[in-house]
Amino acid sequence: MNHFQVGDKVRLKAAPHYGLRGLVETVGEDKVMIRADGIEGLITASLDQVTNFSLAARKAWLSMPTRQVGRPKGSRFCDRVSVTLRIDRDLWQLFRAKENSGLISDRTDTINRWLREKVAEVDLLQKDA
Numbered sequence: 638m639n640h641f642q643v644g645d646k647v648r649l650k651a652a653p654h655y656g657l658r659g660l661v662e663t664v665g666e667d668k669v670m671i672r673a674d675g676i677e678g679l680i681t682a683s684l685d686q687v688t689n690f691s692l693a694a695r696k697a698w699l700s701m702p703t704r705q706v707g708r709p710k711g712s713r714f715c716d717r718v719s720v721t722l723r724i725d726r727d728l729w730q731l732f733r734a735k736e737n738s739g740l741i742s743d744r745t746d747t748i749n750r751w752l753r754e755k756v757a758e759v760d761l762l763q764k765d766a
Contacts, residue, residue: 639684641669645691649673654680661689675730716743 641647645661649671659673659680669687670679724732735741 638758639664639666640692641684641687641689642691645689647671647690648688649680649682649686650688651686654682674733 641661641664643661643664645670647659647661649655649657649659654673654676656682657673657676659671659676661669662679663670668681670685671682671687673680711730732741736744741747
């Protein structure tokens with residue numbers, strides 16, 4: 638039985654796109670079409686060539702709908718909040734390419750550092766005004 642849905646987060650597990658992540662765009666009887674970061678057009682893959690992360694999340698939700706998400710209280714090293722941002726697709730693809738190449742090793746630390754630098758620049762501009 639096909640458990641894929643449009644919008645599912647997936648990872649390809651067959652060459653030539655091994656390890657590539659994307660979103661399911663269309664679902665067929667035995668194939669899915671996937672839109673992947675950094676790839677133009679859609680990739681067609683058979684169901685057995687795809688790991689469906691969203692299916693795992695749906696199954697977990699059915700078995701434990703009231704379970705708390707995230708890390709347990711007291712397990713964090715610093716005070717952080719989760720933030721959702723809307724970033725231009727081409728900019729995100731460039732960022733992910735740098736991350737995949739190893740030029741950006743820690744996404745959270747990198748973005749925190751960049752934001753601190755920009756906030757400091759704004760503070761300087763505000764003082765000069």
